Amino acid sequence: MTSQHDGQPGGKERRALTVLPPRLSMPRMATPKQTVTLLYDPGEFEEFVKEWVPTQGAKYDLIERQGGAGDHGIDVAGFLTQAKLEGEWHNYQCKQYKRDLSWTTAAQEMRKMFVAAAAGHFTIPSRYVFVALTFAASLKRLISKPSECRAKFLEELSTTRDKLVTKLDDDERRKVEELAEGTDFGMFSCIDLDQVLEEHMTTPHWLARFPHVPPANGPIKLTPPERPRHDEARYVQRLVDVYRERFPDKINTLEQVEDVAEAKGHLLRQRVAFFAAESVRVFARDSTTPEYFDQVKEDVYTIVVEESERSHPNGWERHAAVMICAGTVEVTETILKPYVGPQVRKGVCHHLANDNHLIWCREGEQ
Structure with a gap:
């Protein structure tokens, strides 16, 4: 399964992950x-x-x-x-x-x-x-x-x-x-x-x-700094493209987003979601192996790519549709699942955009 935008995430060979059985059928561990x-x-x-x-x-x-x-x-x-x-x-x-x-x-x-x-x-x-x-x-x-x-x-x-x-x-x-x-x-x-x-x-x-006994402390909450970090550059630029398309007379650069309340609030929500996913990524890296977060990205991508590839009036509408779709994703039952709520799944979409797997604006749509 390959997207026209640099292929499926997690395409490299990975170590086997621990997939948990359904909780209701589990014997006492x-x-x-x-x-x-x-x-x-x-x-x-x-x-x-x-x-x-x-x-x-x-x-x-x-x-x-x-x-x-x-x-x-x-x-x-x-x-x-x-x-x-x-x-x-x-x-x-x-x-x-x-x-x-x-x-x-x-x-x-x-x-x-x-x-x-x-x-x-x-x-x-x-x-x-x-x-x-x-x-x-x-x-x-x-x-x-x-x-x-x-x-x-x-x-x-x-x-x-x-x-x-x-x-x-x-x-x-x-x-x-x-x-x-x-x-x-x-x-x-x-x-x-x-x-x-x-x-x-x-x-x-x-x-x-011991997959059924998670560490006492789960992911540490991360909040976005005032200015985007270098590792936010690509997904933030993808969003600026959306705002430039939606507010052509007001926004051309990231700095101008501050002057448009709707865009400013939208960008903040996306950055909060990105860092919610980032906290899970860091937790997976430090508490187990990065492959578990790669699996979450693959789960989200597998579902949202179909919505992303559909025709939409503009990037704003495509982004909104993909975010709604991300909220419906049922991730694989691994040790990370308890930490992957709707906001994290939205944030994963921006990690995918960072990896060049999701693009919001397409030529000829507006």
Whole structure:
């Protein structure tokens, strides 16, 4: 389906979108916490954690999953330099246990990390985060006291029956002990699933994973500035063409629109609608993926293009007819639908005009 005005919007190949089933026929959905706890396997949990890691404030050069056999205790790594494991990095150790994560399990992972680092597989991470569903209170208390945590770790290291340690020769074991003695155990911390979910909700991945649980805050309302922005130039010029056609003795430029009350009020309404749609576009970009807004544009275009291509007396009448038509559009049942009201659908028409898919004035109509 191609218009004579530069083709259909969203013509490029897009990622698959999450289309929701009709609400009335939906069974009760699992909560995000239930989904992660009961339905995710360890690999999916690591991927979920990887999506969340950027919320931690560090400027990572790369975030990478390394979990699996022979991972040396690295599940998700955040590299702060291109040196990766040879430079500064953070380790996120993922534990999807149904029971509280205990000191015994945490200490085993610590030993794995120190043994691998002493063997030269990587430098000690500057931050090591245990990510688990829940934690034993005793572990959280110990982690919150780095000196005490290190002392307990070293004490157990000397008597452990962990095969990772017992298979080492004396020199290798001494290197592990010296490395642990010289490490600030303040690098260790615990983050539970409740915190991860709260912070994951701010990422573009949330709605793709949990489409029935939109973020607490929807699109932020945007209002048009006094003067049009540079990204409004094309659709505003299309409207000026309409006003020039309707008020030929009064309007020839954008500045002259201010002097004609009917045109001034009309332009303001269109700009308000444009920014209503813009707020949804920004929300889609920041909270999920831009393809969801592209789908809204495609839905609107598919309906209004037929009205736009019909013969009209002039651009004013064509624009009015298209705006009325836009209000009837039933958009695809995606995660954006609750935010796409009549004003947003009108504004989408101006986004389409910006993309050169809708033109109001045609030669020979007046």
